[in-house]
Amino acid sequence: MNCQPKDYKSDLKPIWCPGCGDFGVVQAIYRALAAVGRPPHEIAFVSGIGCSSRIPGYTTAYGFNSVHGRALPIAQGLKIANPDLLVLCAGGDGDGFSIGGGHVAHAIRRNLDLTYIVMDNQIYGLTKGQLSPTSKLGLKTVTSDLGSLEAPVNPLLYVLSYGAPFVAQGTPADMAGLASVIEEAIRYPGFSFVNVQSPCVTFGEDDWQLKQHKAVMKSVASLGHDASDVIAAMRLAQAYGSELYTGVLYRAPQPPSTYDALVRERQAEQQKKALPRERILELFAAKKKETAA
Amino acid sequence: MSVRVQGLDYGKLTLKDALDLAVLIEEEAKERYTEFADQMQLHHNAEAESFFRFMAVNEEKHRAELAGRRARLFGDQPATVSSTMIFDVEAPEYDEARAFMTARHAMEAALRCECKAHDFFVGVLGHIQDPAVRELFDELREEEVHHQALVKREIERLPPDSGFKPDDFADEPVAQ
Ligand SMILES: Cc1ncc(C[n+]2csc(CCOP(=O)(O)OP(=O)(O)O)c2C)c(N)n1
Ligand code: SF4
Ligand SMILES: [Mg+2]
Secondary structure, eight states, rough: OOOGGGGGGGSOOOSOOTTHHHHHHHHHHHHHHHHHHOOOGGGGEESSSGGGGGGGGGBBHHHHHHHTTTTTHHHHHHHHHOOOOEEEEEEEHHHIIIIIIIHHHHHHHOOOSSEEEEEEEESSSTTTTTTTOOOOTTOOOOBBBBOSOOOOOOOOHHHHTTTTTTTEOOOTTTTTHHHHHHHHHHHHHSSSEEEEEETTTTOOOTTSSHHHHHHHHHEGGTTTTTTHHHHHHEEEEETTBBBBBEEEEOOSOOOOOOOHHHHHHHHHHHHHOOOOHHHHHHHHHHHHHHOOO | OOOOEEEEEEGGOHHHHHHHHHHHHHHHHHHHHHHHHHHOOOTTOOHHHHHHHHHHHHHHHHHHHHHHHHHHHHTOOOOOOGGGGOOOSOOOOOGGGTTTTOHHHHHHHHHHHHHHHHHHHHHHHHOOOOOOHHHHHHHHHHHHHHHHHHHHHHHSSSSSOOOOOOOOOOOOHHOO
C-alpha cells in the first residue's frame, strides 16, 4: 500500500507548548509509519499519561491515552488478543521509568512484538516541571529547590540489561535519523525500544534543547559501532547523560521468539488436544439432562 | 561529485524531480506556518498568528505557481521524489515557536528560514549539472533573497524591540 506521512496525521491540533520536542517526534512517527506502509486501521497506539502521552490522538491510528504508567500492560494485552495489529506504545520518562518502571522489565522478558517509544525530556512536563527519574543529579526544579540528590535512571542501560533485543536512540534534531530508527524498531520482530531525547521547552533545561542536540549528537554508525554486539552497545549506553548517541545501539542478530508467537503455538497445540465441537455439545446436553432428572 | 541530502542525490535530479521537490519544499513551509498559526491561536497570540497565516498564504502562492509549471511541462507523470526526502528546508523549525512570541520574534524566525532556504539552494547548486535544473534552483535561490527583503521590510515597520522574552512565561497544557 502506498501510504504518505499525512495519512497518519489526525485533525486534532496538538496542545503541546509551542517549541516542544514532541512536535518533531510525531512527525517522525508519521514518516516511519508511511515507510512501513500499514494502513491506520491496522495500528493500535497506546500511551500512558503525560504531555508526550497525548501523541496517539495526533495520529489516525486507533489510540488509547490510558493510565499513568500503564501503557505497556495495555499494549501487551492488545497484542496478545489481536496479534495482527501493529502495536505502538509511547509515553514520557516519568510514565515509563517511574510509575511504569516495573512494567518495562516484564514487557522485555515477555518479548511481545511491539515498539515502545519514550519521549525523554528529563522532567515531568504535564504536572509543571517536577523531577523525573531521568533528571540529572543536582537539577533544580519546583520540587528540588536545592538540586536533585538522586542519580538518574539510564533508560538505555536499563532496557539492555533486561535483554531488550532492539534498542535505539534519536532526537527530533535529526528527523531523517529519528524516522529511520522508529521505522527499524517497528519492523523488528520483537520488543523494540526507542529513547527519544525530546526537549521540554517550558520546564526543561535551557542548555538541552534541539539546538544543543544538533551541535553535539553523534550517530553510532559514524563511530563504527557494531549493533550486533550487546557489550559494545552497553558501553555506548553508559554515556547516557554525557553524550548524545543516535541510531541503533543494539539489534539482536537472532531475534528471540516473541510471546505472541509462543501463545499462538500453544493455542494450536491445545487445540489439537481439544474435543471436537459436537462432542462438547453432546456432553453439555448429557449434563443438562442429568441435572434436570 | 554528487551531494546526498536525506537520501536524495541532487546531482542526478531531472527538471521534473527538481520541480516536484520545489513544490514539496513550499508545501512543507506552508503546512508548518499553518501549524504555527494554529499553535498561536490556541495560546491566544493573535499578532504572531496573523503573521504566520500571512506566511502560509505566501508559501501557498509560490507552491501553486510551481505546481502549475510542473503540470504544464510534465502533466500527470508520476513523481519520484516524496515529502520524506526533505525536512525543514524552508519551514521554520519546531523549536522556533513560543507561546508568547511577539510579531518581531515571529518575523525573525521567518527571516532565519528564508536565509536557511537560500543557503540550501546555494549548497546544492554547486553539485547540479543539468542546466535546466540549475536555472530553476538559481531562480529559487534568488527568490529567497526577495523574501528576505520582504520580511526585513516588515520588521523595520515594527515599533522598537521592547526586550520582552517569551521564555520567561509559560502556557503549558492542563494536567490530567
Ligand atoms: C496514578 C497517577 N499518578 C500521578 C499522576 C500525575 N501525573 C500526570 S503526568 C505525570 C508525569 C508526567 O511526566 P512524563 O511521564 O515524563 O511525561 P511528560 O509530561 O514529561 O511528557 C504525573 C506524575 C497521574 N495522572 N496519575
Ligand atoms: S510542558 Fe514541556 S513536555 Fe509538556 S507540552 Fe510543554 S514543552 Fe512539551
Ligand atoms: Mg517527561
